[in-house]
Amino acid sequence: MxxxxxxxxxxxxxxxxxxxxxxxxxxxxxxxxxxxxxxxxxxxxxxxxxxxxxxxxxxxxxxxxxxxxxxxxxxxxxxxxxxxxxxxxxxxxxxxxxxxxxxxxxxxxxxxxxxxxxxxxxxxxxxxxxxxxxxxxxxxxxxxxxxxxxxxxxDLMADLSSHARQASPLPEGEWVALLPGSKRAKLCVGVPFLLETADRLAARRPECRFLLPVAPTTSADELVRYAGRANPIAAGYQAAVDALAAPAVDGCGRRLITRAGTVIELQEDPPAHGALSQCALALTTVGANTAELGALGVPMIVLVPTQHLGVMQAWDGWLGLIARLPGLRWCIGVLLSAWRLRHHGFLAWPNISAGRMVVPERVGAITPEAIATEAEAWLSAPDRLQGMRDDLRSLRGQPxxxxxxxxxxxxxxxxxxxx
Structure with missing residues (x-):
């Protein structure tokens, strides 16, 4: 059977x-x-x-x-x-x-x-x-x-939090998770955008430590390529990877070190629920990762930089299918993505589930500087972060x-x- x-x-x-x-x-x-x-x-x-x-x-x-x-x-x-x-x-x-x-x-x-x-x-x-x-x-x-x-x-995802509690603790620090996505369309934008955001946030708040869970559908070497010349979008951002280094003594995995000296710890053993659950804040693209973060009770800022609509065709349903038509992909993809963003309602799963804005969604021609500023404001207000965390936990349901x-x-x- x-x-x-x-x-x-x-x-x-x-x-x-x-x-x-x-x-x-x-x-x-x-x-x-x-x-x-x-x-x-x-x-x-x-x-x-x-x-x-x-x-x-x-x-x-x-x-x-x-x-x-x-x-x-x-x-x-x-x-x-x-x-x-x-x-x-x-x-x-x-x-x-x-x-x-x-x-x-x-x-x-x-x-x-x-x-x-x-x-x-x-x-x-x-x-x-x-x-x-x-x-x-x-x-x-x-x-x-x-x-x-x-x-x-x-909710099947409600069990994630109980499993996450069994994980080893992260080294001491104020951890910020970076989730650029798992598909090429999102990684092309998400990797350079979030690396520059991390650089700018680290300059404002040196005590921050950064965690990047590597999706099982990609690899650390591919992340380095998305941050370099192989990705034309990366040329529009100031951040670049200087080295892919071995794990630190107290670290959780290999490290991306940016040209500005920001250290980003990689979690290469998915799923990363245990490590994610210990982060103070997550910066994430749209998708199933917003549901995972919500189930883990991790406060987040959800990012959709619309200045790159030409490659952001990772939509669901018939819109995504039409956006992939050969020959018409770029034109139709841009038009459909722009239309959907204008009429999107909520994009993050916690907001969709609650029918209200539980976590902030930043849709538009956003910049790493603006997101770093907002992330610093959230991290400087632990009561606000706890309020978002409590809202997420109230949506999660019982394991x-x-x-x-x-x-x-x-x-x-x-x-x-x-x-």
Whole structure:
């Protein structure tokens, strides 16, 4: 028998898939960690415009999946599952990111039972054996005949904080996290922008120490390239990397040292939740990282520098697809990005969840000098930072959703296998 987790991008893998996979292994003793087990754990990645293409390689390093199917193999898998190994006659498909319809198709093709984890809406309740909802609003939206299939389990990300508390403490200091993103479109802008911001903030506030978690879809060497001549956008910023140095005696990893002498500690062992949870403030791009920071209760400033709209096409949905059309990419990407920014509403996940401005979003032709000034103001006002932290924690909900989802999956297994 198989449990098949279906997902798409790096954020979902780090915050939903990996914690659930670990929980399932603890409760069920699955292959490959338990080679004798009658139940295997598999991962199927689905097509997604926001994926990086390296998700399969990242997941393979964890050693928790018996088999991984890459996103570019999804359609051939639907047509001929046997080409990708033997599939047991019974199993459970678990939706954990992407388009919910892909997991509907896969469960129907494999004739497996099906459960969807729904953050905001469950789109195909008729074809789900169970729906695991983040909140009661998901259940209330369902037609009454499908509501008995739905259980409210809470926010999977709420468990991040309890796991983070087990991490080793960072060296003493006032830590500021820098999160430039995980995709090329964001890194081209985010790396040079945040390096200069760090230089300017360090000049204003010498006691600051900087942490940069390296996304599993990139590397320290690539970050250096994004800060140099290989990235044309970097020419518009004053910061540059002088060296990629070995870890300091009290450091947490290798270090980027800028030309101005600012030291930025790299966290190269993802996920970096334990280290991030100890930071006083984070400077971050938009995306799933805002949800992670919110779940960890880390105050943040969310940055969208619109002076680089020509490369900022990492949008979700049909807008992102159109912005990538060959030949029209630059023109349409700029127009659509400008339109979306003008009508964006909220961009950071804590603000979207709360329906109000919990964390500041800086959208426009922002500069490193302006962001360094604002960051200094926040760091100089610990009461304001604590207020933002308290607001984030109030949105997070109680831990336990990962264990609850693992329990829902166990209920879909034949009783002899789940005991």
């Amino acid at each position: 198989s449990i098949v987790l279906v997902s798409n991008g790096p954020g979902e893998l780090a915050t939903w898939v990996r914690p659930l996979a670990d929980a399932l292994h603890r409760s069920l003793l699955l292959r490959p960690r338990a080679p004798w087990s009658p139940i295997s754990l598999r991962l199927v990645l689905v097509p997604c415009p926001n994926a990086t293409g390296t998700e399969a390689q990242v997941a393979s390093r964890w050693g928790v999946f018996d088999r991984i199917t890459a996103a570019d193999q999804f359609w051939p898998l639907l047509l001929r599952p046997g080409r990708y190994g033997a599939w047991p006659g019974r199993g459970v498909v678990v939706f954990l990111g992407g388009d919910q319809f892909w997991s509907v198709l896969l469960s129907a093709r494999l004739r497996y039972r099906h459960i969807t984890y729904a953050e905001w809406v469950a789109r195909w309740p008729r074809w789900n054996d169970r729906v695991a909802a983040m909140g009661a609003a998901v259940r209330d939206q369902l037609p009454s005949r499908f509501q008995p299939r739905c259980s409210v389990i809470g 336990g959703a990962v264990a609850a989802l693992a329990g829902e999956i166990r209920q879909l297994l034949p009783r002899a296998l789940s005991d």
